[in-house]
Amino acid sequence: MIGKHIRQIKRYKEIVSILVKYGFGYIVRDVGLFHLLSLPKQLISDFSGNGNEQSSIGERIRSMFEELGPTFIKLGQLLSLRTDILPEQIADAMRDLQDHVTPIDSQTIRMIILNELGAPVEELFADFDEKCIAAASIAEAHRALLKSGEEVAVKIRRPNIENIIEKDIEILLDLASLVEKRYEWARTYQISAIVEEFAQAIRNELDYRAEARATEKLHDFFKDNEHVIIPGVYRNFSTHRILTLTYIHGYKYDRLIRDKVETIDNKIICERLVRSFLDQALICGVFHGDPHPGNLFFFPENKIGYIDFGQVGYLNEAMKRDFGDLIIGLMKGNTEMLYHTISSMTILPDDLNERQFKADLDLLREKYYQLPFKDVHIGRVIHDVFGVTKKHRISIPKNYTLLGKALITLEGLITQIDHDISILELAEPYGQRLFFKRLNPNEITRRILMSGYDVVDNGIKIPALLRKTLTRLYHGKTRVEMKLPQxxxxxxxxxxxxxxxxxxxxxxxxxxxxxxxxxxxxxxxxxxxxxxxxxxxxxxxxxxxxxxxxxxxxxxxxx
Structure with a gap:
């Protein structure tokens, strides 16, 4: 049954038809959406799940998401990070999702700029290239020249894209609820929570003020580092629909691979690339969530430039510490440390088999214990950790999966440039720094004071909470909730x-x-x-x- 919040029946029918087209009609049937198909499609459709056997399930899901449009393309990109719940084959296919879009016409571009910035293009810019330099399903970018002579990149959100995405999110939430009621695996992996997480992520990406804040924070963090270039934000030329940034020139990654650039030392550039990313994640606490070749530039004297901070991750002090402990626990072969670290990093299910979980961690520890850093690949470590958590249905927070995916991407890049570089070897000093920071007397004192504050604060609240609970029991207002998913x-x-x-x-x-x-x-x-x-x-x-x-x-x- 369609949820009461679903108002876009035409779009709902389109999604259901495409699900059937790519061999997922059995889901349509099982969750009770069969009646949304037209009678001819009901008669000819295959609901066995065996359709399209010539393509793998990963390829079918990728093609389906591409046909469903921008919301589902973004969902697929988010799912590509979730190797803790998705089979590797499907996650890999999601990484190959492509936007098939046509550029926004010049008249519409001019109208958006006029409405958002309050003046026509000619008054704002000395020159504005109407031909976009990059186009995606949500936005496109144009090169421009300010009246002051500064070259900028103007990122413009597509018209009406917010309404399209909001309607699709509404449908996705309803579908997730239906799937959870029908399938045990969907309840186990909390599909509704994943869709909610996705909805929040894509709403943040639609609002360029959030991207502007992340870019400014990293720009300020690296302002004294002459080897890392982060574009500046032009606030007077930016709104929630337009983002104007410093235009960055440089060598692209494929040039580094294809040609030998005399002014760039490949070994140094790889080390600086890794260290600049670890600085973002483990010191600044804000890191680029998608450091693929298209978002990187390289410059003479071994400088690195990052662009497009639409997808960023955040690590607070506790998360940085836990990530460092995870690496240290693996390298030192300490199963108890691994167990407590993963318990702190993740959400453990109520029915977790603790003995079997520790046994699996023992196997993981033995695999990497006393191995030289140069022989350990961060991608394999992350894959193995996610494999253990997936086996025990342990949910990993988004920022850790984003960090893992970014590190895997970086390892793939540097391996093609210099085979001798080890991310773990470069990360070891960061882990040690985080470990010794915990032993700092000032840090210990701060944590003791915070814990004491929590104890006192919670102790003060207990009588009021107890009185409220007893009052509700006395008046018969206690409510018992029962979940009957089947x-x-x-x-x-x-x-x-x-x-x-x-x-x-x-x-x-x-x-x-x-x-x-x-x-x-x-x-x-x-x-x-x-x-x-x-x-x-x-x-x-x-x-x-x-x-x-x-x-x-x-x-x-x-x-």
């Missing part, structure tokens, strides 16, 4: 059985009536009705009613 599925089964019984009873009743008419015609006396073709009328009515009942039951998808 209830709707059971009701659907009952509905199918009822439809079949109704159909059988109707057939029986009509058969009795028809038999009575035939007997009456054969042995009865002649009357006025003798001249009326009762048998033909009865058969016609019988067939007509059967068709109506069959059509109604078939349309419900519950027969």
């Amino acid at each position: 209830l709707e599925f059971l009701l659907a089964k009952v509905d199918r059985a009822a439809n079949r019984i109704s159909f059988s009873i109707m057939l029986l009743a009509l058969s009795i009536i028809l038999a009575s008419i035939i007997i009456g015609e054969s042995f009865g006396t002649r009357s006025l009705l003798s001249h009326v073709p009762i048998l033909g009328i009865a058969v016609t009515l019988f067939l007509f009613m059967v068709m109506i009942v069959l059509f109604s039951i078939f349309r419900s998808g519950r027969f």
Whole structure:
């Protein structure tokens, strides 16, 4: 049944049709959305889950998301990070998602700039290139020259994209709820929570003020580092729909791979690339969430430039410390440290088999214990850690999965430039620094004071909470919540059985009536009705009613 908040039935039907097209009709059937398909599609569709066998499931999901449009492309990009819940094959396919968009026409661009910045293009810029330098499903970028002579990149959000995405999010939330009611795996991995996380992430990406803040924070963090370039933000030329940044020139990654650039030392550039990223994550606490080749520039004298901070991750002090402890626990072969660190980093399920979990951590520890850093690949470490958490249905927060994906991306980049660089070797000093920071007397004192404050604060609240609870019990206002995730599925089964019984009873009743008419015609006396073709009328009515009942039951998808 479609949720009461779903108002875009046309879009809902489109999504359901595309699910069936790519071989996921069994989900449409199981969650009760069969009736949204037109009758011809109901008749010809395959609901077995065996369709499109020529393509892998990852390829089918990727193609399906691309056809469904920008919201689903962004969802796929988020899911590509979730190797803690997705099979590697599907996660890899999601990384290859492509935007198929046409550039915004120049008249619309000019109108958006006028509405957002309050002046026409000619008054704001000395020059504005109407041909975009990059186009994606949510925005496109144009090169421009300010009146002051500064070269800038103007990022403009596509018209009406916010409404399109909000409608799709509403549908996704409803679908996630239906899937969780039907499938155990969906409840285990909290699909609704993943969609909520995605909704928050894409809303942040739509608002360029959030991207501006992240860019400014990193720009200020690296302002005294002559080897790292972060674009500046032009606030007077930026709104929630437009973001104007310093235009960055430099060598692209493929030039570094293809040609030997005399002014760039590949070993030094790799080390600085890794250190600049670790500085972002483990010192600044804000890091680039997608450092792929298109978002990096390289300059003479081994300088690095980052662009496009639409996807960023955040690590607070506790998260930085936990990440450092995870690496130290693996390298030192300390299973208890690994267990407590993962417990702190993640959300453990109530039914966790603690003994088996520790046994799996022992195997993981043995795999990396006493191995030289140069022989340990960060991508393999992250993959193995996520493998253990997935096995035990442990949920990993988004910022850790984003950090893991970014590190894997970086390792892939530097491996192609210099095979001898080890991310873990470069990360070791950061882990040690975070570890010794915890032993600093000032830090210990601060944590003791904060813990004491929490104890006192919670102690003060206990009498009030106890009084409130007892009052509600006394007045009989205590509410007990019960979750019956299979209830709707059971009701659907009952509905199918009822439809079949109704159909059988109707057939029986009509058969009795028809038999009575035939007997009456054969042995009865002649009357006025003798001249009326009762048998033909009865058969016609019988067939007509059967068709109506069959059509109604078939349309419900519950027969």
